[in-house]
Amino acid sequence: MAITYLDAIREAQARALEEDENVYIYGQDVANFGGAFKATKGLSDRFPDRVIDAPISEDAIIGSAIGAAIEGMRPIVEMQFADFSSIGFNQIINQAATHFWRTGVPCPITIRLPSGGTEGSGPFHSQSMESIYAHYPGLIVMTPATVEDAYGMLLEAIRIDDPVIFCEHKLLYYHLKAEELPKVILPVGKARIARAGRHATVVACSAMVHEALRAARELAEDGWEIEVVDLRSAKPIDTDTILASVARTGRLLAVAESFPWGGLTSEIVSRVASEGFHLLDAPPQRLNSKDTPIPYHPNLWRVHRPTWQSIASATRNLIQL
Amino acid sequence: MAITYLDAIREAQARALEEDENVYIYGQDVANFGGAFKATKGLSDRFPDRVIDAPISEDAIIGSAIGAAIEGMRPIVEMQFADFSSIGFNQIINQAATHFWRTGVPCPITIRLPSGGTEGSGPFHSQSMESIYAHYPGLIVMTPATVEDAYGMLLEAIRIDDPVIFCEHKLLYYHLKAEELPKVILPVGKARIARAGRHATVVACSAMVHEALRAARELAEDGWEIEVVDLRSAKPIDTDTILASVARTGRLLAVAESFPWGGLTSEIVSRVASEGFHLLDAPPQRLNSKDTPIPYHPNLWRVHRPTWQSIASATRNLIQL
């Protein structure tokens, strides 16, 4: 039986609800309806009191989850789309993120953000916000790229005593499949070598890992061995694993779907440049979406975000630098 | 007669109100009271209909300014503190920033953010948010460091057809003085060499320019000539001027008051690493605030943010790398 990335997210929540009675789910249409993407389907049948529909009030949804977390609950908040977390932004960055530091009382909430672009979703249903949240002290930002990580990291997110922004990629929901749920998973905070190589390192997370892997396969046909690092979490960043990879390859391309100014790729490039300068045989490079809102039309959208083609071409350039 | 940074901001608004009847000011306590920092003091006497007190509704304040801007007005919005723009975040990044790109109709609003830390202001009255806003396509982010720029850039911000996030530093309000208002100013988008040097380049903006200059004076006593680049705007970044400086010095330290993950300094370091790799004689470095909320107590606050002392010490390290 194949398990999708979405199934994994649902199963992780089911298991968390089962194992810990402090866990509950709160969000728009998450109960009977099972959520806009069906990530909570069936859960309200099994846990009728702990899967709760919310009004369209992102600020209050997150605020109340924070209040419950302070009291020791472990709320999972589903935003209908990552893009709508902009309404809960203040509660996330000023209330949740600062709470432990200010008061010494942990605030263990998990905020699930259905993230990233898909065809025809347009500027307000396609955003990748990991770079925004990772900027703020006090938050952990997870960006799983695999079914295994969707499952294992979500479980871990719920168990962690800090607020976790859990960025799930909508493009992976249905298409990414695994044979079974993982027994053990890599600890949070560790990156994963998704493909070993020696000519260049491509660092990516979430859906971009798969674009990078495809680009790597493409380049392998020409004999180039590209190492792909799956970052797994945007904060913390596993700088050691990245540096170790760059030490092997001498070349770095950082790829992310979010906007180009100041996000994940700049953080990675600048860490490597600062801390691994002498490992580099060529200028480190980055690839992001274009610096415009995310277009609705597939023709535009496909060019707006990085794809295996643009990653392959950037990697070819990099190898020749 | 000495003119402060705050005076310059007030005078720029007065002049804009005078020159263009489409200009108006909207914000909490901006009318009779003249604003929490007195940046609009006296303006409502001169322009009674065009300086308007708002309810405590940051989302609606910015939303309505956007609506008026669409109709051709040129609203200046004062947030009482930059930190409270988190409530207007959605309108800024999703409505204002996307408007021209989506509809072809410009949205010329200026949002003034009293920014940055001061003694005893704590986690919610001290934030520097330039990195958050600069991440989003469609926004211009200005970070003036001088009285001249506070004046000239604000005038320019109001005239520009795009939404401008205008980050004024509260620490500069009263203490920074000039003899007169500038006649001409450098165009927006151009950085300024605040001090010439040849041993290292320190790039900074806003209040950090002054810390960097003081660090440079300190190092000058040991014979080190530090070039200080005043960025002026966080978006666009004048990469050319930075690269030209690094070409002269071979060494880069990027300094900003905002949080360390993924902000202005990582953007600068990564641009230089990507585009000016071969100009670098040493690993490019960065200095930010610490990765915690901004502390209330002066003892903690002084260590939390970069200061001339920490810049001097980072620069010394850099020179020896």
Added chain:
Amino acid sequence: MRTDGPAAGRDRFVAAFQWMLLARTFEDKIAALYRAGKIVGGVYLGRGQEAFSAALGMQLSQENGDVFAGLIRDQAGRMAFGEPILDSARTYLGSVEGPMRGRDGNIHRGRPLRGMPAMISHLGAMVSVVNGMLVAKRFRGRTDVVGGAAIGDGGTSTGAFHEGLNQAAVEKLPLVIAVADNQFAYSTPTSHQYACEDLSDRAAGYGIRGYRIDGTDLETCLETFAEAIERARRGEGPQMVVGKLLRLAGHGEHDDARYIPDELKAKPHGGDCLLLAREQLLTKSWMSEDQLAALTAETQDKVEEAVARAQSEPDPNPFRESWHALATKHLAEGTPAAD
């Protein structure tokens, strides 16, 4: 502006019915295209809300400079206000000739300079934008310009809605807020959305006039919005019209709305406003069966023509795109080097 007399009443009713029919016909067509896989992204229908929406849109005056900010179920109101059918068709079909040029799609469209702001998805966010447009008009001496803004029962739970409505009340702006309480927000019934008896109970809390009407009855909708618009235009400040009705479709066309119990359709406010209006036309002999048949055919043709034209137009070409988001071109940053 209401002209009284029976003929005026009939003309208004018939005109509104025509917009309702056009909207319904257009949306049926779009839904069919969606099922055929010809539409990328979501499709959201105003089925059941045409009377409420058209009654507002139609009685505002685009020529006068009025504003109409429709949301996802305001096909009827948008058309009645003056949005060309081609704008709708082109946006749904992603034509580069449309007002959004393929950059944005489906209901995310508008022509802000013609009183039609282009909604962002975040519910509640358009209210204050309309306020601002009215503020701008007032700065230019126009206080007789009315802004209509749509919201759903779910949208009333947003902070943006509250801030916007309160702002309009404080500034005494000529805003008519049309709350289409269609009993659901996506799958969520109103019992999870609010705890007051009727959303019009909120009007007093803002110090504004509230109306509570059957949103499926076209005549009531027309009368109420006529009054609300007139009062707003006269300087009486914001008006809040709450129409009770039922969403006669899924949230979007991907949603079979299984969660809406059939009983609701039989209850008051559960009916189909288009059928009700059609019946009234016949009962009052304002239109005959034949006239209705002719109108239906004519409307169908209009829709087919617009859709066919939009379908024949070019898609956006990514290599022709400027890929800059700024009006001030010289300040736009280049795309990153590796790109």
Added chain:
Amino acid sequence: MRTDGPAAGRDRFVAAFQWMLLARTFEDKIAALYRAGKIVGGVYLGRGQEAFSAALGMQLSQENGDVFAGLIRDQAGRMAFGEPILDSARTYLGSVEGPMRGRDGNIHRGRPLRGMPAMISHLGAMVSVVNGMLVAKRFRGRTDVVGGAAIGDGGTSTGAFHEGLNQAAVEKLPLVIAVADNQFAYSTPTSHQYACEDLSDRAAGYGIRGYRIDGTDLETCLETFAEAIERARRGEGPQMVVGKLLRLAGHGEHDDARYIPDELKAKPHGGDCLLLAREQLLTKSWMSEDQLAALTAETQDKVEEAVARAQSEPDPNPFRESWHALATKHLAEGTPAAD
């Protein structure tokens, strides 16, 4: 829980008066320290609001697990609820022994695990946090726990306030929201804040019970909050108490509040609740002038002692700080290399 009978009434009144006096005395001291340059950052006083604030704080029960979320003018309510005076003194003075350890200051303090969430500055944001605390209690079978949350007239204009109150109503939470309408938000009079007659007009729109009282009259405050708390505890859902009063200080101690016209102080709701309560104590012979003098002296001593102690305590030491914001230490990133 109210025990009736004249003695109970007297005891309650006297107890509340004591908290009011303590708060006023403490704040006078802090204001003096501020003027002497001994306090870093802002100082915000509850002068004129002590009756309204204490009446809520005192009648909630910390032992029962109740919650009190005070804002910037709730020194009295915080103390009456059970916040140790040392917590206040230490936070204002930045002592490392205080609950915020110098990381946060002045009114930004709390002990969340003892029912006292630590406010963030963003107005309105604490309402939903209190909701969540009540939700947690309910998950654990406690429906008899009440949460009190303070807000000002200005704070009611925030979207967060609206979302929070509506959420509480939908979830029928035992929330008592205390709206201190002190006629100003910083310099902004209520005419620029809302357009309804009284903010209690909003209650119906949330489907909750509203109360509209003279917030300067201690007895009224005590009675009203007693009823509101009792109803909330009984499961009747959120209660909204709006108290009319006047801010008898600047917004903060940096503000001379020149914009508040003197006439307002003479108008109803413009009086000083502490003086009024004092008069009533004397009129009813519940306390004598001598007793009052003794109480005042005793209160002064308490304040001096707490302040002296806090002043003698160490400031935070940056080299002892962990400089990490996470509870999960091993996931905290190091500070950047150059640092």
